Amino acid sequence: MNRYLISFDDTDELNMPGTGHLLDGFLQTLSARCSFISRHQLFVHADVSYTSHNSAMCAQIDGGLSTEDLIGRAAAYLEQHSAPGADPGLCVADWGTMMQPELLVLWGYRAKREVLAKEDAYFLARQCGVHLSEHGGTGQGVVGALAAVGLRLAGQDGRVKGKRQLEQDRLTVRDLLRSTGFDRVCAYGLGELPPDAVICINGQPIKAVYQNFCATVLAVPERDQYRLLPKEQLKCF
Incomplete structure (x- = not known):
């Protein structure tokens, strides 16, 4: 091919x-x-x-x-x-x-x-x-x-060009990847998150960066869950 x-x-x-x-x-x-x-x-x-x-x-x-x-x-x-x-x-x-x-x-x-x-x-x-x-x-x-x-x-x-908008406020990494088609979710500066980790969306569009040859969604820790990295911080990629 x-x-x-x-x-x-x-x-x-x-x-x-x-x-x-x-x-x-x-x-x-x-x-x-x-x-x-x-x-x-x-x-x-x-x-x-x-x-x-x-x-x-x-x-x-x-x-x-x-x-x-x-x-x-x-x-x-x-x-x-x-x-x-x-x-x-x-x-x-x-x-x-x-x-x-x-x-x-x-x-x-x-x-x-x-x-x-x-x-x-x-x-x-x-x-x-x-x-x-x-x-x-x-x-x-x-x-x-x-x-x-x-x-x-x-x-x-x-x-990665484009964004995904999901209706849920919170969902697992597994469901986020299934819904968006992106490859993985990583905690910013910490590494890849497990499938059952919970991501807080709160209506924020989901965007990805190209890291480790993958379309990667970035998140940051917040108590017992994670939230998406703010859009402003994605501008450095």
């Missing part, structure tokens, strides 16, 4: 749907099984072109498409749906042919703290055997698209 990582970057404008919405829309056109989308925060700097937060989006696709077909369809979708003033970049990494993933991981972490060059992104993509292409404007989005793949490979960065 073919397995890919796909990422979009720099595809939107203010007051228009964001990059995560665009990647989600593309994934919905596919018959293959697609994972959650992870959002990766990159370096915010005056020399970096971005809309509001400089984030890039990545997802995993399993089966159903050849590499050439996936690239062609993604490129066409970007060119049709990206905002007129955007500089969209596309990265597609085939798990079967990708080389030196550790170099992609290093690129991803560099993109969180440095201004990087488009030419260097293309050089690294060729070295690692992944597809990288630009589809409008300056094409500077290739820098972030490559970084998102690297950070997804690292398994310890980013927030």
